[in-house]
Amino acid sequence: MNTPSTDTALAFVGVTHRYGRTVAVDDLSLDVGAGEVVCLVGPSGCGKSTTLRLAAGLELLQVGRIDIGGRTVAGKGPPVPPEARRTGMVFQDFALFPHLSVIDNVVFGLRDGDSGERRRRGADLLERVGMARYAESYPHELSGGEQQRVALARALAPRPKLMLMDEPFSGLDTQLRDAVRDDTLTVLAEARTPTLLVTHDPREAMRMADRVAVLRDGKLVQVAAPADIYDRPASLFVARFFGAVNTLVGMARDGEVETPLGKVSTGNKDMAGRVVVGIRNEGLLLGAEGTSASVLFSRVLGPYSVVELQVGGGARLTAHIPGTEPPEPDSVVYVDFDRDRAFVFGEDTPNK
Amino acid sequence: MVSIDQIASPRRRLTAEGIWQAGGFVIALGVALPIAAVAWIALFPEENIWPHLFETVLWDYVVTTLELMLGVAVGTIIIGVGTGWLVSTADFPGRRWFQWALMLPLAAPTYIVAYVYTDMLEFAGPVQSALRAMFGWETVRDYWFPDIRTIGGAIAMMVLTLYPYVYLLSRAAFLEQAAASAEASRTLGAGPWRTFFRVALPLARPAVVVGVALALMETLNDFGTVDYFAVRTLTAGVFNVWLQMGNVGGGAQIALVMLGFVVLLILLERLQRRRRRYYAMSMRQKRARRRRLTGSSAWLATLACLAPVILGFAVPAAVLLRHALVHAGESWSSRFPEFAVNSLLLAAGSALLCVALATFLAYAVRLQGGRWLRGAARVASLGYAVPGAVLAVGILMPFGAFDNAVDGWMRDTFGISTGLLLSGTVAAVMFAYVVRFFALSYGSLEAGLGRIRPSMEMAARTLGEGPTGTLARVHLPLLRGTLLTALLLIFVDVMKELPATLLLRPFNFDTLATYVYQFGSSEQLERSALGALSIVIVGLLPVILLNRTVARDVDGPL
Numbered sequence: 024m025n026t027p028s029t030d031t032a033l034a035f036v037g038v039t040h041r042y043g044r045t046v047a048v049d050d051l052s053l054d055v056g057a058g059e060v061v062c063l064v065g066p067s068g069c070g071k072s073t074t075l076r077l078a079a080g081l082e083l084l085q086v087g088r089i090d091i092g093g094r095t096v097a098g099k100g101p102p103v104p105p106e107a108r109r110t111g112m113v114f115q116d117f118a119l120f121p122h123l124s125v126i127d128n129v130v131f132g133l134r135d136g137d138s139g140e141r142r143r144r145g146a147d148l149l150e151r152v153g154m155a156r157y158a159e160s161y162p163h164e165l166s167g168g169e170q171q172r173v174a175l176a177r178a179l180a181p182r183p184k185l186m187l188m189d190e191p192f193s194g195l196d197t198q199l200r201d202a203v204r205d206d207t208l209t210v211l212a213e214a215r216t217p218t219l220l221v222t223h224d225p226r227e228a229m230r231m232a233d234r235v236a237v238l239r240d241g242k243l244v245q246v247a248a249p250a251d252i253y254d255r256p257a258s259l260f261v262a263r264f265f266g267a268v269n270t271l272v273g274m275a276r277d278g279e280v281e282t283p284l285g286k287v288s289t290g291n292k293d294m295a296g297r298v299v300v301g302i303r304n305e306g307l308l309l310g311a312e313g314t315s316a317s318v319l320f321s322r323v324l325g326p327y328s329v330v331e332l333q334v335g336g337g338a339r340l341t342a343h344i345p346g347t348e349p350p351e352p353d354s355v356v357y358v359d360f361d362r363d364r365a366f367v368f369g370e371d372t373p374n375k
Numbered sequence: 376m377v378s379i380d381q382i383a384s385p386r387r388r389l390t391a392e393g394i395w396q397a398g399g400f401v402i403a404l405g406v407a408l409p410i411a412a413v414a415w416i417a418l419f420p421e422e423n424i425w426p427h428l429f430e431t432v433l434w435d436y437v438v439t440t441l442e443l444m445l446g447v448a449v450g451t452i453i454i455g456v457g458t459g460w461l462v463s464t465a466d467f468p469g470r471r472w473f474q475w476a477l478m479l480p481l482a483a484p485t486y487i488v489a490y491v492y493t494d495m496l497e498f499a500g501p502v503q504s505a506l507r508a509m510f511g512w513e514t515v516r517d518y519w520f521p522d523i524r525t526i527g528g529a530i531a532m533m534v535l536t537l538y539p540y541v542y543l544l545s546r547a548a549f550l551e552q553a554a555a556s557a558e559a560s561r562t563l564g565a566g567p568w569r570t571f572f573r574v575a576l577p578l579a580r581p582a583v584v585v586g587v588a589l590a591l592m593e594t595l596n597d598f599g600t601v602d603y604f605a606v607r608t609l610t611a612g613v614f615n616v617w618l619q620m621g622n623v624g625g626g627a628q629i630a631l632v633m634l635g636f637v638v639l640l641i642l643l644e645r646l647q648r649r650r651r652r653y654y655a656m657s658m659r660q661k662r663a664r665r666r667r668l669t670g671s672s673a674w675l676a677t678l679a680c681l682a683p684v685i686l687g688f689a690v691p692a693a694v695l696l697r698h699a700l701v702h703a704g705e706s707w708s709s710r711f712p713e714f715a716v717n718s719l720l721l722a723a724g725s726a727l728l729c730v731a732l733a734t735f736l737a738y739a740v741r742l743q744g745g746r747w748l749r750g751a752a753r754v755a756s757l758g759y760a761v762p763g764a765v766l767a768v769g770i771l772m773p774f775g776a777f778d779n780a781v782d783g784w785m786r787d788t789f790g791i792s793t794g795l796l797l798s799g800t801v802a803a804v805m806f807a808y809v810v811r812f813f814a815l816s817y818g819s820l821e822a823g824l825g826r827i828r829p830s831m832e833m834a835a836r837t838l839g840e841g842p843t844g845t846l847a848r849v850h851l852p853l854l855r856g857t858l859l860t861a862l863l864l865i866f867v868d869v870m871k872e873l874p875a876t877l878l879l880r881p882f883n884f885d886t887l888a889t890y891v892y893q894f895g896s897s898e899q900l901e902r903s904a905l906g907a908l909s910i911v912i913v914g915l916l917p918v919i920l921l922n923r924t925v926a927r928d929v930d931g932p933l
Contacts (some may be wrong), residue, residue, distance in 0.1 A: 081833050104390070105836035112837040118830035122852040131848070132838030179840055 030057050031090065032185050032217030033078060036098070038087030040073055040241075047073045049241035051087075055185070060211065060218045062232035064225055066264075070241040071221045078219060079304045080105035092184040108185075111178030111216070115190040117170045119162035125173050126158040128305045132181040134237050148176040151210055168363065175207060179214055186211060186218040192227060204230055213373050225265045229253070237261050259301055259368050268301040280367055283334045286312050286362055289367045299368045305334075306364025307342035309350065313359030316340070321349035332358060391842045392742055399739030402732050403751035406813050409769025409806075410634070410754075410761060416772050417631035420624035428628055436629065438613040440636070442526060443533070443608055444591050444603075450534030451590045455541025456583055458680050460571065463549035464557075466667040467676040473545075475922040476668035477680060481539045482914035484871040485889075486599020487907045489532045490895035491691040493603070496523045496686065497898075524604045532600055535687040537593050541586035543921070548582035549575060567666065581647040588644035595636060596762040598874035603896050609633045610874060613764040617878075627772065637760045690909055694772030698904030705902045710885070711871040715909065718887040721801070725808035726862045732809065733816035733861070734854075738846050741824050752817065759814035763875030766807050770879060774798040799881050807875040812868055815859040823857030863916055870913050 033055040040048040047070040055061045063071045076082040088098030096103040128147040149155045152172040192200050228235045229249040236246045245257040256262035273280040278292045320331040328349035330342045350356050512518045560570040601608045616624030676860050774797040785793045835845040873888045887906040894903035
């Protein structure tokens with residue numbers, strides 16, 4: 024990890040960044056591989072935008088090292104200024120130049136070749152994002168989704184070695200967002216541009232990323248593929264961040280925890296003492312077997328139904344169950360749970 | 376949100392950012408130089424004339440200046456706040472027209488208005504002649520007529536030309552006030568007058584104070600009027616001690632006293648500007664509905680708004696126009712085109728220079744935003760409050776010292792005398808303009824840049840453009856309107872400027888303003904009418920510009 028590898032599009036090595044006394048980024052090390060899309064996700068104020076701007080050179084590196092495409096751009100010798108880093112960036116507000124037409128925005132970053140070649144390259148990119156018809160329009164005439172596409176084309180035009188995206192979809196309507204996300208992924212994959220994308224939306228991270236990096240209070244808490252993040256969260260915080268979780272407290276002994284719903288394996292023989300067991304809401308199974316529980320409340324939400332339960336001993340649980348015919352309030356049901364949707368965390372693991 | 380000064384800059388020598396920062400410092404310090412020079416000369420004079428000044432004229436100058444300022448403050452508040460209140464909260468015949476017409480007096484410099492009124496109201500003028508003809512009076516002893524060439528006359532002239540500052544700011548403040556506060560007051564049983572004094576005026580007070588501070592800065596700056604009326608203010612004192620008594624150190628010392636006044640005014644203005652924020656409402660609140668005036672009160676309101684427009688603009692403009700037409704022969708001297716060209720070139724050149732320097736500094740601050748650079752920029756922006764006469768002292772001193780040093784060194788080394796390189800040149804005059812109007816351009820540029828989102832330059836930078844290219848390709852095109860406005864405002868102010876031009880201009884070099892001064896102050900208004908009229912016409916440009924902004928306010932939701 025100490026020598027820049029050419030397979031690595033971007034590497035943060037031990038990066039720490041402070042604003043005054045506040046530590047925004049704390050000893051962060053993270054790679055983005057060739058052609059890979061990594062999503063940096065976390066609650067607002069966790070330091071993810073700072074991390075992105077450090078990579079772009081829009082923020083001066085204080086501690087650590089940053090390599091782009093195998094070349095150290097900050098941390099050793101004078102830092103490479105943003106304009107020489109060959110990164111493309113898509114901003115939350117798209118930041119299209121309002122005084123330039125769409126095509127002039129796209130060719131803004133092109134240096135090589137005569138103006139005819141540049142315009143051909145620009146037109147080609149507009150074609151790829153499906154905006155060729157709007158080449159002569161001005162940014163204010165475009166919808167949010169269209170502006171986003173132009174911003175993407177503009178950032179890709181100079182063939183960046185690395186794409187940086189700062190909440191690129193948060194300015195869009197919910198309905199539009201999924202379509203634009205998928206189109207963006209297609210375009211990025213075609214261009215084989217490695218990408219670091221910052222978002223506060225866990226669903227977006229899951230949808231876009233080859234790997235998800237979860238940042239909390241400036242610290243990386245987990246980096247893994249989306250399925251791993253969901254199925255094997257490193258902490259209760261990560262588990263909760265990607266989906267609703269019921270928590271039960273229990274004592275661990277001999278690799279097992281006793282809970283009101285039955286035993287769970289800790290997966291680690293050494294774990295002992297008080298532990299927290301997290302069970303995903305959809306991991307709770309209502310059927311003929313398991314622990315009896317009374318239904319406090321139920322509602323149909325459409326894709327699934329939500330059921331509030333109380334088990335013996337007073338623990339309250341929330342279950343998300345398929346179908347539109349949840350049990351009636353005050354009825355008694357039997358609860359079991361899917362062992363793959365349950366996680367055990369020692370009490371020292373940071374949780375909420 | 377991301378602030379632009381967090382954009383990283385490589386810490387090494389000779390980076391583009393380094394050049395911007397160094398350049399920014401040079402500009403800021405250069406612009407601050409005259410102010411520093413005045414303070415320096417006054418505190419360390421070659422001969423100490425402080426005691427002498429205190430014993431003789433200084434007290435007189437200070438008291439006269441204070442009287443003048445007090446009179447101007449009271450007058451501009453009455454007219455400015457009164458008309459501002461009327462057009463923003465009441466409906467009466469001509470209201471829409473008055474909204475912008477009340478700004479017209481800004482077009483004419485005070486000294487020109489003073490020449491016109493003296494011409495009209497003196498013993499041989501049309502007014503007194505008509506009175507004499509009507510009542511059969513013959514000599515001065517037969518009747519009493521107020522003498523305009525007194526401090527009272529000077530106050531009247533300044534109130535007539537400077538009240539628009541107070542009008543503009545208080546009108547905006549009244550428009551900003553939420554309907555709710557006025558309505559609450561009315562439902563609590565207060566009538567419109569009580570509401571005005573208890574609610575609207577206190578809410579508008581910070582804006583009114585800022586307007587008055589600006590008017591008083593102009594009052595301190597005025598030389599043409601007080602010179603003509605022989606009112607012994609501090610500005611007149613600088614001219615007197617410097618030119619008549621040939622005592623430069625004494626001039627500088629009086630200038631320093633003026634700086635004291637200026638500092639007080641700036642503090643007053645800044646303090647109230649800061650408070651304005653707390654008084655301003657959020658834009659979503661409903662604006663107060665205007666009260667429809669009927670009958671005699673409506674016509675009184677019309678009259679109250681009409682009078683300042685007639686007296687401050689229509690009468691002077693008409694008199695000048697008539698003189699320029701009737702006395703076209705005398706008014707059109709063979710040197711008129713020369714003076715006009717001098718004025719135009721000086722105004723255009725200084726405006727371009729001033730805006731270019733301000734753009735450089737504002738962009739450097741945006742790039743770097745260091746505390747020192749920001750502080751230097753703030754000091755450099757003090758020039759607008761410093762009277763032209765004070766600036767002239769502050770420029771001539773260091774320039775003279777520089778010229779002497781170069782001349783001495785050249786003579787010793789090469790046996791050549793270089794004479795005056797900077798003092799008494801057009802460069803010195805332009806320098807004064809740049810310093811005096813720097814704040815105007817810097818303020819607009821700073822505000823204009825503030826409206827450009829930081830992501831704009833971040834986008835340009837990540838697209839491979841350096842800081843200088845980003846300015847050229849992104850900021851300057853986006854700032855076009857701001858730049859043009861700043862250029863226009865400075866152009867017009869330079870055309871009108873008198874005291875610094877008089878003190879610093881090269882020998883036998885005249886502009887329209889100095890030409891008008893020369894003949895106006897020797898009671899030959901007909902000869903200066905064409906020049907004066909030209910200045911007033913050019914002065915209308917910013918009024919038209921302001922009119923557009925005001926119209927935008929008006930068309931907004933009511």
